[in-house]
Structure formats: C-alpha cells, structure tokens
Amino acid sequence: MNFSRQFLALLRMNLEGEGARLGSVLTIVVGVTCTVAVLVSMLAMGTGAHRQAVGDVHEDEVVVQSKGAQGIQSNISRDEAVAVRDLPGIAREADGEPYVDGIVLVPFEGRRRGTGRRVFFPLLGTSDPKIALRPPAHLTEGRFFRPGLNEVITTNVCVRQFEGFELGAKREVRGVDWTIVGHYDQGESLQCMVLTDAETLMTLFGRNGYNRIIVRLKAPSDYETFNRALEANPALKLEAKRERDSVEADFKQFNGLLNFVSYFIGTIMAIGATFGAVNSLYSIVDARRRELATLRAIGFGSGAIVAATLIESTLLALPGALLGAALAWIFFHDMAVSPFGFSFKLDVSPQLAEIGIAWALIMGFIGGLLPALRAARVPVTTALRAT
Amino acid sequence: MKFLPLIWSGIWRKPGRTILIFLQVSVAFVLFGVLQGLKTGVEHAVTAARADLLLVHGRQDFLFSPLPLGLLEQIRSLPGVKVVVPVELYGGYYQKEENGVGIVAVRPDKDWTDAFTFTIAPEYLAAFARSRTAALVTEFVAQKYGWKIGDHIPLVSRVAHKDGSTTWVFDVVGTFTDSDVNVGRYKILINYAYYDEARATGTGTVNHFNVAITDPNLAVPVADAIDKRFANSSHETKTESLRELAQAQVQQIGDLDFLIRAVLSAVLAALLFATATMMMQSVRERTPELAVLKTIGFTDRALFLLILVEAVVVCVVAAGFGLALATIVFPLAARFVFGLAMPKATVAIGLALAAAVAFVSAAIPAARAARLRVVSALAER
Numbered sequence: 001m002n003f004s005r006q007f008l009a010l011l012r013m014n015l016e017g018e019g020a021r022l023g024s025v026l027t028i029v030v031g032v033t034c035t036v037a038v039l040v041s042m043l044a045m046g047t048g049a050h051r052q053a054v055g056d057v058h059e060d061e062v063v064v065q066s067k068g069a070q071g072i073q074s075n076i077s078r079d080e081a082v083a084v085r086d087l088p089g090i091a092r093e094a095d096g097e098p099y100v101d102g103i104v105l106v107p108f109e110g111r112r113r114g115t116g117r118r119v120f121f122p123l124l125g126t127s128d129p130k131i132a133l134r135p136p137a138h139l140t141e142g143r144f145f146r147p148g149l150n151e152v153i154t155t156n157v158c159v160r161q162f163e164g165f166e167l168g169a170k171r172e173v174r175g176v177d178w179t180i181v182g183h184y185d186q187g188e189s190l191q192c193m194v195l196t197d198a199e200t201l202m203t204l205f206g207r208n209g210y211n212r213i214i215v216r217l218k219a220p221s222d223y224e225t226f227n228r229a230l231e232a233n234p235a236l237k238l239e240a241k242r243e244r245d246s247v248e249a250d251f252k253q254f255n256g257l258l259n260f261v262s263y264f265i266g267t268i269m270a271i272g273a274t275f276g277a278v279n280s281l282y283s284i285v286d287a288r289r290r291e292l293a294t295l296r297a298i299g300f301g302s303g304a305i306v307a308a309t310l311i312e313s314t315l316l317a318l319p320g321a322l323l324g325a326a327l328a329w330i331f332f333h334d335m336a337v338s339p340f341g342f343s344f345k346l347d348v349s350p351q352l353a354e355i356g357i358a359w360a361l362i363m364g365f366i367g368g369l370l371p372a373l374r375a376a377r378v379p380v381t382t383a384l385r386a387t
Numbered sequence: 388m389k390f391l392p393l394i395w396s397g398i399w400r401k402p403g404r405t406i407l408i409f410l411q412v413s414v415a416f417v418l419f420g421v422l423q424g425l426k427t428g429v430e431h432a433v434t435a436a437r438a439d440l441l442l443v444h445g446r447q448d449f450l451f452s453p454l455p456l457g458l459l460e461q462i463r464s465l466p467g468v469k470v471v472v473p474v475e476l477y478g479g480y481y482q483k484e485e486n487g488v489g490i491v492a493v494r495p496d497k498d499w500t501d502a503f504t505f506t507i508a509p510e511y512l513a514a515f516a517r518s519r520t521a522a523l524v525t526e527f528v529a530q531k532y533g534w535k536i537g538d539h540i541p542l543v544s545r546v547a548h549k550d551g552s553t554t555w556v557f558d559v560v561g562t563f564t565d566s567d568v569n570v571g572r573y574k575i576l577i578n579y580a581y582y583d584e585a586r587a588t589g590t591g592t593v594n595h596f597n598v599a600i601t602d603p604n605l606a607v608p609v610a611d612a613i614d615k616r617f618a619n620s621s622h623e624t625k626t627e628s629l630r631e632l633a634q635a636q637v638q639q640i641g642d643l644d645f646l647i648r649a650v651l652s653a654v655l656a657a658l659l660f661a662t663a664t665m666m667m668q669s670v671r672e673r674t675p676e677l678a679v680l681k682t683i684g685f686t687d688r689a690l691f692l693l694i695l696v697e698a699v700v701v702c703v704v705a706a707g708f709g710l711a712l713a714t715i716v717f718p719l720a721a722r723f724v725f726g727l728a729m730p731k732a733t734v735a736i737g738l739a740l741a742a743a744v745a746f747v748s749a750a751i752p753a754a755r756a757a758r759l760r761v762v763s764a765l766a767e768r
Contacts, residue, residue, distance in 0.1 A: 023664040023667060023668065030656070030660040033657075034653040034657040035653075037653060038650050038653050042646075042650075118635060175621075265418065265422075269418065269650075269654060269657075272410075272414035273657060276411050276657070279404055279408060279411070283404075283668055
C-alpha cells in the first residue's frame with residue numbers, strides 16, 4: 001500500500017517534470033522512432049512478400065514435381081503425367097475429366113518500363129487452363145489463347161511493368177512470333193506471368209515432359225489418399241506437396257534473408273538508441289537529485305524510486321514506438337518494391353506494429369535500469385547540500 | 388598543443404556520458420560501415436568484373452538454347468578474338484541430394500584460362516590437360532566434401548551416360564580458386580571432350596562459349612560482330628561481357644540502394660539529435676567554467692574551437708572504433724554476396740561523416756560558449 005502510493009506519487013512527479021527536460025526526452029523519442037520505423041518497414045517487406053506468395057493459394061490444389069528437383073529442373077514424362085490422372089482423390093468434371101494441369105516453364109525476356117533493364121520471368125505452358133485461370137484469376141481484356149496458334153495471354157502486371165505487352169503486340173520466342181491476345185488479373189500476385197498452351201510450347205522447345213503438374217483435389221482432406229497412392233506407384237518418381245507447403249518452401253529462403261537483414265539492422269539500431277536513452281535518462285535523473293534526496297529524507301523507499309524510474313523510461317519509449325509504427329505505415333504501407341528481382345507490396349500489419357512497440361518497450365526498460373539504480377542511490381546529505 | 392590537456396579534461400568531465408555517446412556513435416557507424424560497405428563493395432565488384440571476357444550464349448536464354456560446337460572456329464576467326472573455349476554446364480550431387488555440385492565442362496586448349504577468372508597452379512593445369520577424366524575442384528568444395536588430390540569422386544547427375552547410368556566418376560588432379568564474385572563455390576571443372584563423348588544426348592552442343600578478347604575497349608564491337616555473324620541463322624547468339632552480366636545482376640537487386648539510404652538517414656538523424664542534445668547540455672553545465680576560462684584570457688574563437696574539437700575527437704574516434712568493428716563483422720553480412728571485401732573508401736567516408744555530425748551538433752553550443760558574457764555567467768553561480 002505504502003509502496004504503491006509512493007510509486008504513484010513519484011511517477012507523477014517524474015512525468016510532470018518531463019516538459020522541463022525537453023532535449024533529453026526528445027532524444028529518447030527520436031531514437032526510438034527511427035529504430036521502430038526502420039524495423040517495422042523492413043519487416044513489412046517480409047510480410048508483404050509472404051502475403052503475396054500465399055495470397056493466391058488454393059487449399060485443394062497439390063503441386064507434383066519429380067523427386068528432389070526444384071523448378072525447371074523437375075521433369076515429368078508424359079507417361080507419368082497420364083498415370084497421375086488416374087490417382088484417387090482428384091476432383092472431376094461432370095464428364096469424368098480430372099482436374100489435372102501439366103505445366104511447362106521456359107524463360108521469357110522483358111524490359112522494364114523506364115529503366116529498360118532486362119528481367120526474365122517464366123512463360124508458362126498449361127495443358128488445362130481451367131486450373132491455371134481458376135477464379136479469382138480472370139480475363140479482363142481481349143480473349144483466350146487458341147492452342148497451336150502461338151498466342152499468349154499475360155497478367156495486367158506485365159503491361160504496367162514491362163514494355164511491349166499491349167494487346168496485339170508480338171513477342172519473339174525461339175524465332176517464332178507470339179501474339180498477345182488477352183490480359184488477365186491474378187489476385188494478389190505482382191509477378192508478371194505469361195500463359196500459353198503447353199503442347200505448342202513443348203513442340204517449339206523440343207520437350208517431352210512437364211516441369212510440374214497441378215492437381216485439384218475433391219477436398220483438401222483428400223491429400224493423404226492422393227499422396228499415398230502416388231508413393232505406392234513404383235513407376236512414378238514424383239513427390240506431391242500441398243500448394244501452400246510448396247509455396248512456403250520456395251519462399252523460405254527469401255523470407256529468411258529478409259528477416260535476417262531486418263533484425264540485424266533493427267538490433268544494431270536498437271542498441272545505439274538504447275545508449276542514447278541511457279544518457280538522456282542519466283541527465284534526467286541527475287536534474288532531479290535534490291527532489292529525490294528530499295523524498296528519501298522524508299521516508300520514500302528506494303524500491304519505489306527504482307520502479308518509478310523504470311516505468312518512466314518505459315513510458316518515454318512509447319510515443320516513439322507509436323510514431324515510428326505510424327511513420328512506417330504512412331510512408332511504406334502498400335508501396336510496391338522489387339528488391340532482389342521480385343516484386344511485391346510492403347505490408348505494415350498490426351502484428352508488425354506490435355513487434356515494433358514491444359521492441360521499443362524493451363529498449364526503454366533496459367535503458368532505464370542503470371539510471372534507476374542511480375536515482376535510488378542518491379546520497380541524501382550531499383545531494384541536499386549541493387546547490 | 389597546450390590546449391590538449393584542456394580538451395582531454397573536457398572530454399572526461401563526465402566519463403559516463405562520454406562513454407555512452409562514444410558507444411552510440413560507434414554502434415551507428417558499425418551499421419554505416421556494413422551497409423555502405425555492401426553497397427560500394429557491389430559497385431566495385433561490377434567495375435572489377437572483366438570487360439575483356441565475353442560470354443556467347445543462345446539469343447533466347449542462357450540455359451535452354453544449346454549452341455553447336457561448330458560455331459567455335461567461326462568465332463575464333465573474328466578480329467579481336469584471342470581465345471574461345473566451349474563451356475557446358477550441368478548439375479550433380481555428391482552422395483546426398485543436398486550436396487549439390489556445379490559441373491563445368493571446358494576444353495583445355497592453349498591459353499584457355501585467359502577466358503576464365505580462375506587461378507590454377509601450373510602443375511594442376513598440366514595434370515588436367517593430360518587426363519580425360521581429370522577434374523579440378525574449388526578449394527572450397529574440396530574442403531567441404533573432404534576431397535584430396537588422387538581421389539575418385541562419383542557424382543550423380545541428371546545427365547545420363549550412353550549406357551544409361553547417371554553416375555559420373557572423376558579423378559581430382561588439383562584445386563583452383565575463382566576471383567569472380569557471386570558465382571557458385573560448389574564447382575568442379577572437367578574435360579568437355581570426355582563429357583561430350585560419354586553423354587547420351589546433346590552431343591556436339593555447348594551451353595555457351597567463353598571468349599577472351601585482345602582489348603577490353605573492343606568488347607562492344609566484338610560482341611556485336613559475333614552476334615551479327617550468326618544473325619538469321621538457326622542458332623542466333625547473344626554476347627555479353629562479364630561486366631555487363633554483373634551490371635544486370637546488380638540491377639536485379641534494384642531497390643536495395645533506396646533501402647540502404649533510407650536506413651542510414653534514419654540512423655544519422657537519430658545520432659545527430661542525440662549528440663546535439665548532449666553537447667548542448669554539456670555546455671550549459673559548464674557555463675561557469677567556461678566563464679572562468681574567458682576571464683583568464685581565452686578568446687571567443689578559442690572557446691568555440693575548444694568545444695568543437697572536443698566533439699570532433701569523441702565522434703571521430705568512436706566512428707573509427709565502429710568502422711573497425713564493421714570490418715570484422717563485414718564477412719558475416721557479406722555472406723549473401725560472397726567474395727566482397729570492405730572497401731577502404733567506406734572507412735574514409737565514415738570518418739568524414741562522423742566529423743560532420745560532430746560539427747553540426749556542436750556548432751550551436753560552441754557558438755553559445757563563445758558568446759558567453761562573463762559577468763552574467765559567473766553571476767549564475
């Protein structure tokens with residue numbers, strides 16, 4: 001009871017006196033603001049990229065690749081592809097046709113608008129456009145490609161990011177002109193995608209297999225049935241992953257890099273800002289020596305002084321945390337970036353704001369430890385005698 | 388010189404404060420060193436990338452448009468071309484699928500190493516040219532997988548032999564290093580002739596040609612001449628120098644520049660604020676002492692300089708300490724772009740920046756100290 005009354009009285013005194021120490025208080029606020037703003041914005045890259053990556057995932061779809069292979073290394077023969085169609089658990093149309101999409105990937109060159117820099121992205125051949133263009137993906141302009149005619153459709157993102165993707169534009173691949181006949185929207189993704197017929201592409205590139213197969217299951221829970229049948233067939237050297245797991249796996253390395261960089265920079269900035277906070281808090285405490293000595297003389301306990309100073313320093317970190325998170329949101333939320341050749345929008349989510357605030361409170365608390373001890377140890381007699 | 392003790396005692400007037408400021412400045416410059424070092428390090432790597440080494444590959448893409456080996460003689464006959472080496476790339480693994488190895492098949496013709504960025508000891512070079520199944524391995528991969536000279540290493544690959552087997556056995560005859568940054572370290576060199584003869588499909592084709600030219604300034608005309616030579620044929624080419632490729636790779640990193648600048652601005656803004664507040668406070672607390680100095684004959688200018696030099700010494704020494712730390716942790720941060728070294732220019736820029744921070748943050752307090760009126764300052768006591 002006595003402790004809490006002393007504590008509250010001290011805290012009130014401390015906070016009311018803050019106005020007189022504006023320089024020191026601002027140092028803490030600015031330091032924390034910068035740290036939190038940087039940390040939150042950088043983490044927002046990771047969350048943004050992740051949101052985009054899993055945003056278009058269909059829970060009932062499964063990605064089949066050859067065992068141990070990644071991306072374009074994977075090669076699934078036509079025989080294997082035919083065998084996959086008969087596996088159990090696959091959703092079927094009214095006429096019994098299974099929802100199985102064989103996909104061929106070849107690199108496709110684009111030049112960025114403005115800078116003209118060269119970027120490669122996949123030209124995707126699909127054997128079953130019903131899956132590749134499953135809602136929310138939909139055609140927004142033009143018409144669908146016709147098999148065998150060297151026609152492609154592209155996402156609207158391509159038109160915005162690269163030169164020469166307008167309707168009717170021709171692009172050369174392997175000495176053959178391909179006409180862009182339609183544009184479509186893909187949902188979350190900011191990646192440029194170019195879609196055409198798998199057979200046409202395989203003929204042109206002399207390929208005799210798919211890079212991967214997308215299978216739509218009757219229900220997400222049919223994955224076990226499907227996977228068991230796939231593994232039980234000795235003729236199939238394939239592995240199946242839920243689309244979500246497959247996307248997460250592809251994404252893990254990129255995300256690990258982003259998070260490492262974010263926390264590396266965030267930690268170093270936090271250490272620097274904490275040193276600054278300690279300095280400021282020392283001078284705040286020093287300015288209060290006489291008041292503290294007086295209070296000690298009339299019976300205030302050192303425990304209450306330590307607690308009040310610690311809470312004070314933690315509270316001083318709070319405005320910086322809120323300001324930093326707010327700045328990150330105002331400047332960077334939904335901003336499109338493309339570091340490491342991969343486009344996505346930053347996502348300053350509430351969880352990130354929470355991380356930033358937690359980070360700031362820890363900085364405030366640690367920064368307050370030493371000054372709080374000094375406040376509690378103010379020698380009563382000398383402090384009172386000092387002018 | 389006689390002011391040195393005065394500056395020294397000014398710095399250590401409040402040791403706790405000075406140490407904290409010192410640490411804060413150091414930490415800020417650790418970050419500066421690492422980030423700025425990465426940025427300039429990458430730029431340096433681009434300028435250092437060889438302009439006199441051209442890569443000739445299929446026009447459409449790098450990996451899927453094999454070129455016939457027969458183009459070699461036609462490329463060699465073009466003016467400005469010094470050495471042409473056929474290169475085939477494929478992947479394999481050692482024992483476990485996680486142990487990936489990049490296999491580079493080359494033809495060890497005369498002076499073939501001119502067309503690469505490898506450093507190979509002469510005895511290893513000779514041994515490599517002698518045996519068909521010889522392999523040179525990077526020092527890194529040799530250490531990683533415990534390979535020694537004389538070892539027979541079986542690698543499993545997706546490329547099949549004529550008999551259908553996918554295991555390739557090579558004899559390690561030596562090691563090499565590659566000065567090119569950001570290329571795979573898990574790499575071995577083998578003989579193209581052996582590989583081409585043994586493989587089941589794709590005989591007589593190469594992934595690309597490495598071309599060394601006589602004069603780096605001729606890179607563009609020679610590259611154009613090569614591409615023109617094969618224009619409208621069934622195997623059109625695209626020729627680029629290593630430097631152009633490095634530039635393209637850096638452009639892929641794209642917005643990194645903006646990011647680094649934004650982070651460093653935030654760091655410096657916070658630092659400037661902290662040092663300025665501290666200097667302000669320090670001068671305020673020392674008002675009586677400074678007034679005494681004035682009384683005994685210090686000029687306004689001397690006081691101004693005194694305060695300024697104090698700040699500069701602390702900031703620059705702290706920045707130096709931070710940059711030294713950055714040099715130590717740099718390899719850790721540079722593991723994403725390995726082969727990078729911390730550029731010396733970064734250290735110089737960092738120290739200059741620290742001095743600038745000190746100037747800006749100490750200028751106002753120093754001016755205040757200089758304009759001090761002795762009578763009123765002493766009266767405050």
